[in-house]
Amino acid sequence: MSQPQTACLPDTAGQANELDVSSFGGLTGFAVLDQNGCLVSANARLLELLDDRVRGSGKLDPFSLELHSHSAKELADALTGTDNANLQLDFSNGVRRYLQLGQLRASRRLLLISATHFEESSQADPELDALTGLGNRHRLQQTLSRLESDRTRLSAPHGSTLSNDAPAILLVDIDRFKQINDTLGYRIGDSLLKLVCSRLRRLTTESDPLLRIGGDEFLLVLHASDDAHNAIDLAERIVDLMSRPFLVEAQQLDIGVSIGIAFFDEQTPDSATLLQHADLALQQAKTRGRRQACIFQPSMAVDAQRRRALEIDMRRALALQQFRLVYQPQVDLRSGRLVGFEALLRWEHPVRGMVSPAEFIPIAEDTGEIRRIGAWVILQACLQASLWPDGLKVAVNVSPLQFDDGNLPEHIDTALQQSNLPPEQLEVEVTEGLLFQNPDAALAQLSRIRQMNVDIAMDDFGTGYASLSHLSRFPFTKVKIDQSFVRGAVDDRTQALVSCIISLGSSLGMRTLAEGVETSEQYRRLQESGCDAVQGYLISRPLEAGSVGNFVERCTRQIQGGDVAA
Ligand code: C2E
Ligand code: MG
Ligand code: MG
Numbered sequence: 184m185s186q187p188q189t190a191c192l193p194d195t196a197g198q199a200n201e202l203d204v205s206s207f208g209g210l211t212g213f214a215v216l217d218q219n220g221c222l223v224s225a226n227a228r229l230l231e232l233l234d235d236r237v238r239g240s241g242k243l244d245p246f247s248l249e250l251h252s253h254s255a256k257e258l259a260d261a262l263t264g265t266d267n268a269n270l271q272l273d274f275s276n277g278v279r280r281y282l283q284l285g286q287l288r289a290s291r292r293l294l295l296i297s298a299t300h301f302e303e304s305s306q307a308d309p310e311l312d313a314l315t316g317l318g319n320r321h322r323l324q325q326t327l328s329r330l331e332s333d334r335t336r337l338s339a340p341h342g343s344t345l346s347n348d349a350p351a352i353l354l355v356d357i358d359r360f361k362q363i364n365d366t367l368g369y370r371i372g373d374s375l376l377k378l379v380c381s382r383l384r385r386l387t388t389e390s391d392p393l394l395r396i397g398g399d400e401f402l403l404v405l406h407a408s409d410d411a412h413n414a415i416d417l418a419e420r421i422v423d424l425m426s427r428p429f430l431v432e433a434q435q436l437d438i439g440v441s442i443g444i445a446f447f448d449e450q451t452p453d454s455a456t457l458l459q460h461a462d463l464a465l466q467q468a469k470t471r472g473r474r475q476a477c478i479f480q481p482s483m484a485v486d487a488q489r490r491r492a493l494e495i496d497m498r499r500a501l502a503l504q505q506f507r508l509v510y511q512p513q514v515d516l517r518s519g520r521l522v523g524f525e526a527l528l529r530w531e532h533p534v535r536g537m538v539s540p541a542e543f544i545p546i547a548e549d550t551g552e553i554r555r556i557g558a559w560v561i562l563q564a565c566l567q568a569s570l571w572p573d574g575l576k577v578a579v580n581v582s583p584l585q586f587d588d589g590n591l592p593e594h595i596d597t598a599l600q601q602s603n604l605p606p607e608q609l610e611v612e613v614t615e616g617l618l619f620q621n622p623d624a625a626l627a628q629l630s631r632i633r634q635m636n637v638d639i640a641m642d643d644f645g646t647g648y649a650s651l652s653h654l655s656r657f658p659f660t661k662v663k664i665d666q667s668f669v670r671g672a673v674d675d676r677t678q679a680l681v682s683c684i685i686s687l688g689s690s691l692g693m694r695t696l697a698e699g700v701e702t703s704e705q706y707r708r709l710q711e712s713g714c715d716a717v718q719g720y721l722i723s724r725p726l727e728a729g730s731v732g733n734f735v736e737r738c739t740r741q742i743q744g745g746d747v748a749a
Contacts, residue, residue, distance in 0.1 A: 202223055202224060202295075204224050205226055208226070211228065211297050212228040212233070212296075212297065213225065213226045213295070214229045214243070215294070215296075216243055216294045216296065217293060220242050220244060220262055221242050222242065229298055232280055233248060233280075234249060243296075245259040246259070249274050249275045250272055250273065250275065251274070251275060251320060253273070253398060254270070254271070254273045257270055258272060262284070265587055265589075267284060267365070268282075268283070268284045268365055269281065269282070269364050269372070270364075271373075271398060279313060279314075282297070282298045283296070283297050284296050310322040312394075314377065314395075315377055315395050316380075318393070318394040319395060319396070320397075322392075323394055326402075330350050330352075330447060331453065331454050333350065333406065334349075334350065334447055349446045349448040350406050351404075351414040352405070352457060353403040353414065353418055353442055353443070353461070354400065354401075354442065354445075354458075355400070355401040355441075355442050356401075356441050356442070357400075357425075358439045358440060358441055358473045360438070363375060371431050371434070371436075374431045375431055379425065379438075380393075382424050386417065386424060391406070402461075405417070415476070418442045422439070422442060439473060441469045441473045441474065441476070442464075442468060443461040443462060443465030443466070443467070443477060444461065444464055444477065444479065445457050445479040446478075446479070460483075463483040463486075463487055464477045464479040467483055497530075497543065497546065497552050500530060501559055505533070506528060506529065506530055506559065506560075507528075507529050507531065508563055508567065510524035510525070510527070510567075510726050510728065510731050511525045511723065511726070512723045513525060513716050513717070514717055514722050515715065516710045516714055516717055517710075517715075519742065520742060521575065521734075521735065522716060523576030523610070524577055524726075525578040525612070525725075526567075526579050526580070527725050528540050528544070528556070528580075547582075548582055553582045553585065554584060557581060557585045561594060562597075564579045564609075565598040565601070565602035566601070567731075568602070568608060569602040569603050569604040571731065574608070575608070575735065576607075576609070576610055578610040578612050578640060579610070580642065581612065583613075583614070583617040589624060589628065591632065595611070595637060599637075606637045607636050607638070610638040610639070610661065611638070612641075612642040612663065613629070613640070615641070615646070625657075626657060630658055638660040639657075639661070640661035640662070640663050641654065641661070641662050643663065643698075644662045644664055645664065645665045645668055645680070654687070654691055655691055659691075660694065661688075661693055661695070662684065662694075664681060664695060664696070665699075666719070668680060668697075669699045669709070670699060670701070681697070681712060682713075685713050686713070695716070696717065697714050697717050697719075698719060699718075699720075700718065700719030700721045701719055701721050702721060
């Protein structure tokens with residue numbers, strides 16, 4: 184067990200020598216891997232912790248380790264990802280180990296792993312989760328089988344069960360748990376899981392089986408005596424209770440959970456389908472913005488199918504030139520002049536017709552396809568804007584994933600050079616999500632982009648979690664006030680909020696633009712509040728690239744004739 188694996192040494196031998204961890208002693212395992220998962224070097228403790236298969240192949244293949252599938256998947260994702268990660272690995276023999284993965288700064292191609300053996304689950308009962316004491320995945324099958332036999336027993340005399348006294352399962356998932364584990368460490372993550380478990384216990388009775396079936400996933404079974412109303416009511420109470428802050432090691436953690444509810448009614452053939460239904464409902468709860476419960480509807484299975492089909496078609500859509508950009512005008516509120524356009528992506532699917540970006544962008548983000556599509560959007564927008572008359576700007580939406588490889592500033596620079604567009608005519612729009620997923624990397628890249636003289640707008644401000652402190656930390660030049668505020672601008676409180684965002688923006692030296700302006704009443708109010716610019720159907724719907732020229736000409740004529748936009 185003492186020899187390190189050097190079967191797949193990287194080409195630079197000098198680099199490998201520097202990174203030789205094979206002589207490291209102690210209770211922590213260390214390994215250095217290259218980008219193919221091959222061991223450059225490892226100490227004996229690591230090989231012991233990850234089992235001997237690693238030693239045999241010289242490669243760290245998560246799926247060849249005796250891991251639970253959820254752990255194998257997490258490890259595989261972490262190995263191919265670019266972030267540092269803290270993982271909790273559950274082995275099938277009931278042992279749990281913790282792994283920290285860090286990218287070596289010296290090279291993008293090498294990964295440093297340190298592993299600690301933390302805690303063994305109780306050998307006495309392999310069906311119990313060591314951390315929470317709840318039933319684990321091994322117990323799941325048994326629990327579901329019991330549910331199936333209960334149903335057969337209850338339905339036998341009548342030939343059918345009434346859906347409102349059908350048993351139900353609740354699949355409870357902690358929102359953004361991975362982020363807590365990654366940023367605060369597994370010890371805090373574990374303490375949080377215990378607290379979540381005890382809150383769940385507070386709301387349920389001992390007779391309702393409660394299992395922990397994944398890292399942050401809990402399953403609650405409600406038997407047939409509980410009616411549909413109870414299941415929904417309980418789910419709402421769980422969402423409510425989990426939205427209250429947790430206190431872990433003097434830190435306040437705000438998490439929240441999403442819940443999928445499925446009833447074991449006569450349309451559900453078996454317990455495996457029941458579990459799939461709860462999972463689909465859970466995905467729906469997350470798509471709708473988390474911190475909520477959703478009940479499975481048959482349409483969700485159809486939606487999931489559509490989503491899968493879109494996922495497959497999207498891979499070829501770029502090559503088949505099915506994407507195009509449309510441009511929505513932005514107007515200065517003081518002069519009434521046209522100042523630029525926001526580029527918005529459209530997908531014309533050959534069979535399904537126009538697919539909304541609200542539907543396909545999240546899919547592109549989940550599959551990672553947004554990286555290729557996003558790069559195309561930046562170049563395309565720059566090429567088109569370079570044909571517009573002087574000074575008109577183009578704003579481009581950029582997804583958090585486009586910051587992952589650290590090269591967004593270079594991609595933007597290349598697009599500017601290829602198109603000859605002056606950098607001050609480009610604006611990058613980012614959403615609040617970015618500032619939470621990877622704030623340090625985001626800040627560094629945004630600063631570089633800003634140094635290039637490209638403007639940076641915070642999109643949809645007010646819909647997420649961004650606070651005043653975030654706004655001042657990042658080099659934003661503009662705040663885009665979300666349309667939900669503009670539409671609500673009739674009531675006094677929302678109006679006050681909008682004014683507040685506008686004065687906050689201007690005190691931080693940022694311009695403000697209100698989105699979704701549809702009526703002249705909204706236009707007037709925003710003008711009175713001191714907002715700088717607007718965008719919305721009142722001015723124009725997004726235009727095809729070919730219609731931009733005409734629109735610009737019309738605006739110029741109107742201004743020359745003394746008639747400003749709107
Ligand atoms: P967004 O960036 O906030 O874009 C504004 C959305 O509001 C656009 O929807 C626009 O058509 C719509 N809108 C504009 N004025 C009005 C109005 O007066 N009333 C109403 N009801 N809606 C209005 P769209 O084009 O469907 O885009 C939706 C979202 O998809 C965008 O929101 C943006 O987050 C995302 N998106 C669009 N294109 C791209 C892209 O190229 N890359 C990325 N990453 N995301 C994109
Ligand atoms: Mg936008
Ligand atoms: Mg927006």
